Amino acid sequence: MLARVDTVLPLPENVLSLSASGRAWNGVSVNVNEWRGSGRVVHRFPHEAENRLIAILEEVGSPCEPRLRQNQPCRIGYTPRHVDFIPAGMEMWGYSADVRFVRDVKLTFDVAALDESLASRFDRDALSTPRLRFSDDRIWTLVKLLAEAVDDPDPSAQLYGDGLTAAIMARLLADPPEPGASNKGLAPWQLRRVVEYLDAQLPERVDLAQLAALAGLSQAHFSRAFKASTGMAPYRWQLDQRIRRAKTQLIDSRASLDQVAEATGFADAVHFGRTFRKLAGATPAAWRRDRKS
Structure with a gap:
């Protein structure tokens, strides 16, 4: 488990500060980020070599918009509590016309490792197709609970997070x-x-x-x-x-x-x-x- 830290690396334009904390369960890395900004923000998401599941937990200012190209607006209209899935090997950008505060959680994972740790059959079509702004209240709620457990030092948080990641991946990728x-x-x-x-x-x-x-x-x-x-x-x-x-x-x-x-x-x-x-x-x-x- 990593303690929450303030990021001091160069930040995207109009992002004033970024703090982050992270933890891993079942080979799934879970990173919770808090952004503070003032104005228009465009930034490229890291970890392009891995599959990424991203949920916005809180935002103040213009809604955050997922993009597959820096200057290409998302074709999917905004819905609250949406989730974004980006397959490995595909770039993703975040955009906001006027951001003030954002709290998001990002799950990154390698499918081969999940195959072994979860012993599940994954839908290969689901793994290769990006899904932007899709609504699944069950996944969003599970991801939120997982984010809240990142900084929990209690021993039972291990089983709790393992169970949440297994449930998220089963709903997101596994065959029924x-x-x-x-x-x-x-x-x-x-x-x-x-x-x-x-x-x-x-x-x-x-x-x-x-x-x-x-x-x-x-x-x-x-x-x-x-x-x-x-x-x-x-x-x-x-x-x-x-x-x-x-x-x-x-x-x-x-x-x-x-x-x-x-x-x-x-x-x-x-x-x-x-x-x-x-x-x-x-x-x-x-x-x-x-x-x-």
């Missing part, structure tokens, strides 16, 4: 699943093996690829089957187990909140308290007091 596959849960032996592994690893970071391999499934298939079996996504199951372990320590020991937070994989007592309250309905101190009084 076989009928009925989405409702089928894990076999008892698969669920037992995965749960035992998760328990053994708590509270450490776990990759979705590891869990899927234990069950002999692709990541997308595993995520659907695990949720069908447990009612929870893998990351949520792991987070729930960490909170359960924290509750045991709160009742059975005199450990401070900082010590419990460290033992259950949280960055600090503040992060632990916020997450605990969200899932348990009370702060750790109040929860402990109520059960020890």
